[in-house]
Amino acid sequence: MRIGITGVPGSGKTTLAKDLAKLYHLPYISINDVVKKHNLGEEVDINKLDKIIRRIVKDMNGFVIEGHLLVEIDINLDILILLRASYRALLRRYRKRKYPDWKIWENIAAEILDYFPINLKNKNYIEINTTGLNRRQLLKKVLKSIEEKQGDVVNWKDDMISLINRGKI
Numbered sequence: 001m002r003i004g005i006t007g008v009p010g011s012g013k014t015t016l017a018k019d020l021a022k023l024y025h026l027p028y029i030s031i032n033d034v035v036k037k038h039n040l041g042e043e044v045d046i047n048k049l050d051k052i053i054r055r056i057v058k059d060m061n062g063f064v065i066e067g068h069l070l071v072e073i074d075i076n077l078d079i080l081i082l083l084r085a086s087y088r089a090l091l092r093r094y095r096k097r098k099y100p101d102w103k104i105w106e107n108i109a110a111e112i113l114d115y116f117p118i119n120l121k122n123k124n125y126i127e128i129n130t131t132g133l134n135r136r137q138l139l140k141k142v143l144k145s146i147e148e149k150q151g152d153v154v155n156w157k158d159d160m161i162s163l164i165n166r167g168k169i
Contacts, residue, residue: 001025001062006070006120007083008111010093012130012138016083017066019139024064031067046072073147074121079146082116084154086131087163105168112156112163126151 003020005013014030021028030051035044038052052074057063057075065075085093087108094104110116117127126145129152130138145151 002057002060002075002076002078003062003064003068003073004080004122005066005083006080007067007116007130008085008107009068010090010097010107010153011083011085011111011131013066013068013083015054015135016081016138016142016165017064019135020142021042021064026062027060027073029053029063031065031069031073033088035069044069062080071116071119072121077122080120080122080125081142081151082120082125083146084116084126084127084129084131084152085155087112087127087159089106089131108163108168111158112160114135127154128152130156 001024003024003026005017005020007013012034016028018028020026021161032051034052034056035049039047046069049069053065053073053075057065059128065077067073070080090108090111091104094107099107117125126142126149127140128145133141
């Protein structure tokens, strides 16, 4: 099984990917680790990253790959999971991580403006709202969604209007 997981930072990608890799006995691939290993820098050349990722997974029958940059890469996957979270949940997670304000609001804007659903190269995905879920609950929800081939319907329209009115985006 070839599983991809994407979403904004703080949505639960790494946690879920490691849990799924362990559960299914599959290799775990972190796109962030690939970027660091190949010195692709802060402004990642997506074409270079795409070629590197394709080379890594070329002969693999199964794996779990995760990263926010997966949105930009079109690789053959059996399942693509897009993790979503409310801006309030992301705000708490980012503040806990001590992200600077610009990074907090850039990522929150990407989430509520649907950057990931709009820009995914692979349009066959399952969307999961991780807001308020702990690790065990998230895994259970994802496994059920994979089995049923149906995820959540996420709409942050009200959150977006609130943030625009407050001048945050």
